[in-house]
Amino acid sequence: MTPSAQISAVIELFLDIHKKKYTPADSTANRFFRKRRYIGGGDRRYISTIIWDILRHYRKLEWWLKRIGSSINPRIMVASYLILSGKSLKEVKSYFTGDKYAPLVLNHNELLYLESLENQSFISEDMPNAVRFEVPDWIYPLIKEQYGEDTEKELFTLLEPATLDLRINTLKDKNRDEIREILASEHIIAENMILSPWGLRVQGRQSITVTNAFKNGLVEIQDEGSQLIALMTGVKPSMRILDYCAGAGGKTLAMAMMMKNKGHIIASDVFPARLNAAQSRLRRAGIFNCETHIFVEDAKWLKRRLESFDRVLVDAPCSGTGTWRRNPDARLHFKEQDLRELIEKQFYILESAAKMVKKGGRLIYATCSILRQENQDQIGKFLKKNSSFFLAVPDTQENLLPKQFKYHPSFQLTPAQFHTDGFYYAIMQKE
Numbered sequence: 001m002t003p004s005a006q007i008s009a010v011i012e013l014f015l016d017i018h019k020k021k022y023t024p025a026d027s028t029a030n031r032f033f034r035k036r037r038y039i040g041g042g043d044r045r046y047i048s049t050i051i052w053d054i055l056r057h058y059r060k061l062e063w064w065l066k067r068i069g070s071s072i073n074p075r076i077m078v079a080s081y082l083i084l085s086g087k088s089l090k091e092v093k094s095y096f097t098g099d100k101y102a103p104l105v106l107n108h109n110e111l112l113y114l115e116s117l118e119n120q121s122f123i124s125e126d127m128p129n130a131v132r133f134e135v136p137d138w139i140y141p142l143i144k145e146q147y148g149e150d151t152e153k154e155l156f157t158l159l160e161p162a163t164l165d166l167r168i169n170t171l172k173d174k175n176r177d178e179i180r181e182i183l184a185s186e187h188i189i190a191e192n193m194i195l196s197p198w199g200l201r202v203q204g205r206q207s208i209t210v211t212n213a214f215k216n217g218l219v220e221i222q223d224e225g226s227q228l229i230a231l232m233t234g235v236k237p238s239m240r241i242l243d244y245c246a247g248a249g250g251k252t253l254a255m256a257m258m259m260k261n262k263g264h265i266i267a268s269d270v271f272p273a274r275l276n277a278a279q280s281r282l283r284r285a286g287i288f289n290c291e292t293h294i295f296v297e298d299a300k301w302l303k304r305r306l307e308s309f310d311r312v313l314v315d316a317p318c319s320g321t322g323t324w325r326r327n328p329d330a331r332l333h334f335k336e337q338d339l340r341e342l343i344e345k346q347f348y349i350l351e352s353a354a355k356m357v358k359k360g361g362r363l364i365y366a367t368c369s370i371l372r373q374e375n376q377d378q379i380g381k382f383l384k385k386n387s388s389f390f391l392a393v394p395d396t397q398e399n400l401l402p403k404q405f406k407y408h409p410s411f412q413l414t415p416a417q418f419h420t421d422g423f424y425y426a427i428m429q430k431e
Contacts, residue, residue: 001039002102004097005101006043008102013051025055055328058329058332061081075103079114133152135155154370154415157415160325164221166199166219166221167196167221179218179219183213186212188206188211190203195418197399217286224420229364233313235310240308243267244268244349245349246292249282249292250281252278256290262289268294270296278292302356306355307358309357312357312362313364316365316374321368347381347382351386357430358430359430363429365425368421370422374424375426383428393407393408394408409427409428
């Protein structure tokens with residue numbers, strides 16, 4: 001594709017995302033590229049990179065356009081992004097030629113607006129902090145109160161592109177170094193993670209799902225923080241496990257691997273499509289100690305198994321604030337009412353899941369949130385109401401457990417501190 005055609009595709013995809021603002025941007029992008037298979041891999045990566053960078057600067061772009069009196073639409077936002085990224089007006093004009101596959105020529109008003117942005121940068125001294133950090137106005141005070149002097153570092157890190165993390169599958173009888181070499185033979189360069197004993201971090205943007213290593217179940221795509229949540233469950237081969245909100249099964253897979261395909265795991269979720277995806281992943285990984293159940297209140301399988309599980313993992317539905325590096329569009333539509341509803345749902349799920357834990361068993365609560373309201377506050381409230389549970393330190397194998405977490409029954413991971421997504425966990429044991 002020519003540079004003009006690439007920018008035209010960026011505008012077209014951004015328009016799609018703009019129209020479907022409550023659909024995750026990555027889903028919209030996937031559909032966009034599936035319908036345009038003629039767009040090659042290199043062009044797809046370029047277009048995606050620009051789109052995700054625009055989403056990371058969305059509030060700042062809006063702020064600048066309002067400041068100069070411009071209307072706000074995908075076309076002018078893309079052009080403004082190019083200017084604020086350091087391109088000259090002459091270069092930007094060269095993309096908007098009106099030729100076949102190129103955007104229409106910039107009109108007089110558009111040129112005036114863009115000219116006023118030349119020699120500016122994304123950040124202005126009089127820009128509000130919530131705009132500068134690309135968070136909703138109402139949430140900035142909550143984060144500021146929680147993180148204090150670290151707020152700027154935490155929020156700027158959340159604006160960086162996320163890493164591409166893999167978890168090896170030890171059920172395939174290969175260690176991390178061997179799998180890293182197999183990936184290298186397919187031109188995927190990875191390095192061992194520091195915290196996760198199973199983790200590999202890939203350099204740059206790579207198409208992992210087309211590799212034989214992925215197709216043969218040697219690796220799964222999973223953030224290092226998510227791998228650590230599975231590690232903190234301390235599951236063992238003899239145990240009965242319930243993954244209460246399993247989703248597509250990322251942590252289910254990791255726990256099954258820890259159990260060496262022994263014991264028994266039930267993965268449940270309210271969304272059948274997610275469980276279907278989990279079943280496909282389980283087959284690819286060679287896992288057969290797991291069954292899936294669609295979660296329905298008062299289901300027979302639930303009633304029959306009350307107080308029967310050694311471990312119950314509640315990976316609760318949450319704000320996803322800890323994954324904003326991966327999903328920069330999610331921050332644009334997150335409302336205060338959404339948080340209130342999530343907090344209520346999380347507590348209800350936590351109390352329901354607690355009924356499934358046997359005496360002496362453990363309940364592990366996790367979110368991909370950086371907000372105290374969804375994490376520490378929820379656990380404090382739960383323990384106050386449920387006196388039969390108490391916080392307990394991890395009992396994972398000594399050689400697997402990172403020393404930073406060895407004596408911590410609960411912990412908040414953030415991208416700025418640990419280079420993971422923002423995860424929280426709390427380990428509670430039933431008397």
